[in-house]
Amino acid sequence: MSGVQLAAVILAAGASRRFGSPKALAVWRGKTFVEHAIALASDVGCGPVVVEGAVPLWAVVGSTAALVHHPGWEAGPLSSLQAGIRAQRGGAFDGLLVLTVDRPHLAPVTLRDLCSAFAREPGAYWQPSVGGRPGHPVIYPRALALRLLELAPEGSARELLAAADVRPLRRTLPCSDAAVLENIDTPEAFGRLIAAEQPP
DSSP states (O other): OTTOOEEEEEEEOSOOTTTSSOGGGOEETTEEHHHHHHHHHHHTTOEEEEEEOSSOOHHHHTTSSEEEEOTTGGGOHHHHHHHHHHHHTTSOOSEEEEEETTOTTOOHHHHHHHHHHHHHSTTSEEEEEETTEEOSOEEEEHHHHHHGGGSOTTSOTHHHHTSTTTGGGEEEEEOOOGGGGOOOOSHHHHHHHHHTTSOO
16 A cells, blocks of 8 residues: 555444444454454554544553544434544545444455555545445545535435545445445344354
């Protein structure tokens, strides 16, 4: 990714009502979900900002990432993303990697390939896909990331992505990593993730 600088925002502000306990603090393979997300971002050279809201995360995050408290988290995911963008916009970055905290099983190579794709075409919005279905994480070019700040906090990033001048900038990177489509946001999904680790 020579010559291209990425920043990262990790969304971890929700109340995890479907999960039944704070997702960010759930433990898989000896680390919390938020620690997995920080490690993924760090692996591709990003300085991540973790956006917390319903649950304090400072005791886990510590000095491994910048932490932003978002008191308006109940407005929805876009509002949390906007809080993360505001924390990053003063820095120099070409693209913004957006990670959700509920994909701890994302393969590091998937993220590396996505970042490499962005480096080849840094003016585009990139997301991975499996079988033609787009997933997460995603990378916004700086100009589009800053345009997200113009949307109502209660809205959705899809509003921007559907704009006539943005649609031609959308790119998908085919991969075989099912995690890009699987957010671990229920006890059942977490149970399947744990069960997959057990020997037959």
